[in-house]
Amino acid sequence: MDWLLNHPQVLFLIVIAVVAMLQKLKQAHSQDAAGRGPATSQEDEERTRRIQEEIRRRIRERRGLAPAAPPPRAGDHPVFPPAPPMIEEVRPVVVPPPLPVEDVTATAGLAAEYERQQKMLQQLQAIKAARQTSTSVAPAAAAAAPAAAPVAVGHFVADLRNPAGLRRAIVLREILGPPVGLR
Numbered sequence: 351m352d353w354l355l356n357h358p359q360v361l362f363l364i365v366i367a368v369v370a371m372l373q374k375l376k377q378a379h380s381q382d383a384a385g386r387g388p389a390t391s392q393e394d395e396e397r398t399r400r401i402q403e404e405i406r407r408r409i410r411e412r413r414g415l416a417p418a419a420p421p422p423r424a425g426d427h428p429v430f431p432p433a434p435p436m437i438e439e440v441r442p443v444v445v446p447p448p449l450p451v452e453d454v455t456a457t458a459g460l461a462a463e464y465e466r467q468q469k470m471l472q473q474l475q476a477i478k479a480a481r482q483t484s485t486s487v488a489p490a491a492a493a494a495a496p497a498a499a500p501v502a503v504g505h506f507v508a509d510l511r512n513p514a515g516l517r518r519a520i521v522l523r524e525i526l527g528p529p530v531g532l533r
Contacts, residue, residue: 354361509515 510519
């Protein structure tokens with residue numbers, strides 16, 4: 351007895367086995383009392399056979415191999431809801447021909463708009479050309495320009511001693527500094 355108490359895992363397995371056997375006995379007893387023995391399996395087989403027949407009949411109807419079944423009688427309950435209608439053919443989409451394009455200069459209002467757009471396009475091209483020439487000259491001018499004057503450090507220290515200046519510096523660091531996720 352001491353050995354059994356010193357090994358609780360063995361005791362646990364024995365209890366589980368006894369409970370499982372009791373459950374099986376109770377289940378067998380309840381089936382005998384209800385009168386459901388072999389009749390249940392025969393009913394299941396008959397139900398399965400009827401469902402399979404219904405599926406095969408619907409497949410034949412959809413393929414066009416068998417005529418449609420007569421409507422069900424009042425006492426019959428269909429196993430499945432009626433099937434949705436099948437798409438029989440794919441109809442091509444008819445695209446109407448494009449409308450004829452009218453000449454832009456056909457009306458005076460459209461002609462004026464067209465001329466205005468042409469002038470704007472010429473101005474844009476002139477601005478692009480001027481920008482390219484100014485960017486090619488700018489690097490040479492930048493090299494010739496003197497270096498920026500050093501900033502006085504004392505000015506920043508005085509701003510940081512002021513509470514409003516310190517607050518402004520913190521806000522500027524949050525805005526202009528690296529994102530929080532990259533710190």
